[in-house]
Amino acid sequence: MFPERFSNLPPYAFPRLRALLDAHAPGGKVTHMSIGEPKHAFPAWVGDILAAHVHEFAKYPPNDGTPELRAAIAGWIARRYGVSLDPTQVMPLNGTREGLYNAGMALCPETRNGKQPVVLMPNPFYQVYAVSAVSVAAEPVFVNATRDTGHLPDYQSLPAEILDRTALCYICSPANPQGAVADESYWRRLIALAEKHDFQILADECYSDLYRDTAPPGALQVATAMGADPERVVIFHSLSKRSNLPGLRSGFVAGGPETMARVRQLRAYAGAPLPLPIQRVSEKIWADEAHVTENRALYQRKFDMADRIFGNVPGYEPPQAGFFLWLPVGDGEAATLKLWQDTGVRVLPGAYLSRDTNHGNPGEGYIRVALVAPELETERGLTAIRDCLYGQ
Numbered sequence: 001m002f003p004e005r006f007s008n009l010p011p012y013a014f015p016r017l018r019a020l021l022d023a024h025a026p027g028g029k030v031t032h033m034s035i036g037e038p039k040h041a042f043p044a045w046v047g048d049i050l051a052a053h054v055h056e057f058a059k060y061p062p063n064d065g066t067p068e069l070r071a072a073i074a075g076w077i078a079r080r081y082g083v084s085l086d087p088t089q090v091m092p093l094n095g096t097r098e099g100l101y102n103a104g105m106a107l108c109p110e111t112r113n114g115k116q117p118v119v120l121m122p123n124p125f126y127q128v129y130a131v132s133a134v135s136v137a138a139e140p141v142f143v144n145a146t147r148d149t150g151h152l153p154d155y156q157s158l159p160a161e162i163l164d165r166t167a168l169c170y171i172c173s174p175a176n177p178q179g180a181v182a183d184e185s186y187w188r189r190l191i192a193l194a195e196k197h198d199f200q201i202l203a204d205e206c207y208s209d210l211y212r213d214t215a216p217p218g219a220l221q222v223a224t225a226m227g228a229d230p231e232r233v234v235i236f237h238s239l240s241k242r243s244n245l246p247g248l249r250s251g252f253v254a255g256g257p258e259t260m261a262r263v264r265q266l267r268a269y270a271g272a273p274l275p276l277p278i279q280r281v282s283e284k285i286w287a288d289e290a291h292v293t294e295n296r297a298l299y300q301r302k303f304d305m306a307d308r309i310f311g312n313v314p315g316y317e318p319p320q321a322g323f324f325l326w327l328p329v330g331d332g333e334a335a336t337l338k339l340w341q342d343t344g345v346r347v348l349p350g351a352y353l354s355r356d357t358n359h360g361n362p363g364e365g366y367i368r369v370a371l372v373a374p375e376l377e378t379e380r381g382l383t384a385i386r387d388c389l390y391g392q
């Protein structure tokens with residue numbers, strides 16, 4: 001009666017975390033460092049714009065986005081990446097998660113070179129990638145992203161049999177959870193590989209504005225500089241992290257004309273367009289950089305704090321961007337439980353974000369720590385983690 005295709009999905013990370021911890025009392029004041037929910041302030045004017053447009057909840061919103069919102073997004077892409085797109089090449093999303101999921105529906109073919117298509121993804125990874133692949137009856141292939149590969153997947157190392165069946169390839173830069181950044185040469189190699197084996201790159205770049213000192217290069221920027229097929233790269237961006245508005249549910253997808261025609265067609269049938277007041281306010285937020293600069297500065301202070309606290313911990317790797325620490329702890333689940341029971345600090349075992357492969361499970365020895373809490377609370381949490389797990 002019910003589909004089998006999802007029967008191998010592990011329970012989602014957060015119910016799993018609750019099952020691990022909630023039968024045990026916290027050993028101190030509870031400090032939440034498990035969920036990547038931004039806590040810095042969003043711009044105060046967001047409420048005023050919403051209020052000014054509240055009457056537009058009475059209307060069905062335009063599926064493809066208002067012309068003004070699409071122009072604002074195209075303007076942001078031009079400023080950030082120096083790439084000029086026609087506004088029809090961008091589409092607002094209800095946050096990137098649903099767009100990353102639905103991209104598989106819109107773009108993955110039924111077969112690839114006469115066989116079952118493959119969808120590549122990093123391991124560990126943002127969990128929606130795998131569900132998207134399974135939903136379209138593609139084979140998800142998990143490619144370990146470890147210290148040895150600079151915490152980014154080495155897709156070049158895959159056998160030709162896999163690459164020739166590859167239809168789509170997810171890549172996250174800056175990476176959740178490791179904070180690694182794909183530099184220009186990484187993008188060039190990946191785009192060249194995709195050109196050679198004719199697959200599309202789905203670049204999840206929702207942490208692109210949260211970095212230390214240098215803005216990470218983007219997939220579209222590099223593909224354009226290379227003169228790659230305009231359909232090769234599809235990018236996903238969000239206001240959740242950049243602007244501290246995870247509850248607004250607002251992001252976008254952008255890509256080549258044919259890609260976007262397919263995304264648009266599917267969304268015309270099955271998409272959930274952003275309510276008009278949300279489109280109006282999103283337009284203003286994409287156009288503003290002042291609040292993003294402030295937000296980034298707060299994360300930069302937290303990165304420095306983490307470096308100070310963990311500087312002497314063997315194996316500590318300062319994140320390049322994003323807002324997570326990916327800490328080596330031996331056994332991630334045991335460390336998470338110990339930390340909770342001894343200190344009340346709540347983190348996520350790395351293995352809840354990764355899968356077993358023939359080359360092991362790259363998340364097992366790690367915990368992921370979100371640097372989203374206010375500064376003092378973050379400092380207290382990080383110090384407790386160091387003292388409890390590294391005995392320093």
Ligand SMILES: Cc1ncc(COP(=O)(O)O)c(C=O)c1O
Pocket residue numbers: 036094095096097098126172176204206237238239240246249250251
């Ligand atoms: C890597 C990554 N991609 C996508 C998302 C989805 O973000 P949103 O749907 O809020 O835009 C998240 C959120 O945590 C994320 O970490």
